[in-house]
Amino acid sequence: MYDIFDDEIDEMYENKGKAGIKLGKGISPKDPLESLTQEKFIVLNEQATLQEAIINIQKYPIGCVLLENNQYISGxxxxxxxxxxxxxxxxxxxxxxxxxxxxxxxxVLHLQDPIAFALNKMISGGYRHIPIVDENKIPIGVIAMQDIINSLGDYFFDDIVNLPPTPLRDQTQREGG
Structure with a gap:
């Protein structure tokens, strides 16, 4: 008997293993922010010009610059x-x-704060970047929503890569009750 999903299953098995194996470190929402890979970050004085900030955002693919006044985050x-x-x-x-x-x-957050706390702040606050400060409130990094997504993508790499780019057919009706 022919199952309507045979084509998709066959395609998934054909593509299995083609992308190579990438083992990621498992992360949990309870893990501290320091368990995430952080990108470089830029700190400018709050008296800098818009031109300086925009040049830095264009030069480094980080999406933001931190602004300081007397070494403390001001914006x-x-x-x-x-x-x-x-x-x-x-x-x-x-x-x-x-x-x-x-x-x-x-x-701002600290490296010891849990990932879930960062996600909560980002979602409830409607932003994608949070400055990370040390115990003296000096900036030491930035966590971006993309950093969290990348870590999840690394961990679930095989599950994501082995999906067909588009389903072979659209779902025409709702499943279940």
Whole structure:
């Protein structure tokens, strides 16, 4: 007897193992943020210009710059800030101070805080980057939503890679009750 899912199952088995094996370290929402791989981060003085911030965001694919005043975090400036506050306006980027456009006093976390806490703050706050500070409140990094997604993607690599790029057929009716 022919099962309607035989084609998809056959395709999945044909592609199995073609992408190579990548073993990721398992992460749990209870694990500390230090268990995630962190990208580089940029810290600028809050008196820097918009031009300096935008150049750094373009140069390094990190999505944000941290802003400091006397070594302490005073704000964060992200790609979203550029789109919502800068694009389409006729600002002189070399003269405008970033302090006027940054998100002031952002939530911060410590490396020992759990991943779940970072996710909760990101989802409830509607942002994708959280500065990480040490016990003296000096910036030591940034955790991005993408860092968490990448770690999950590494751990579930085989499950994700072995999926067909698109299902062979669309579901036409709802399953179950």
């Amino acid at each position: 964060i400036f992200t790609e979203r800030d550029i789109v919502q506050k800068i694009v389409g306006k006729r600002y002189n980027l070399d003269e405008e101070c970033i302090a006027n456009y940054m998100t002031k006093n952002p939530d």
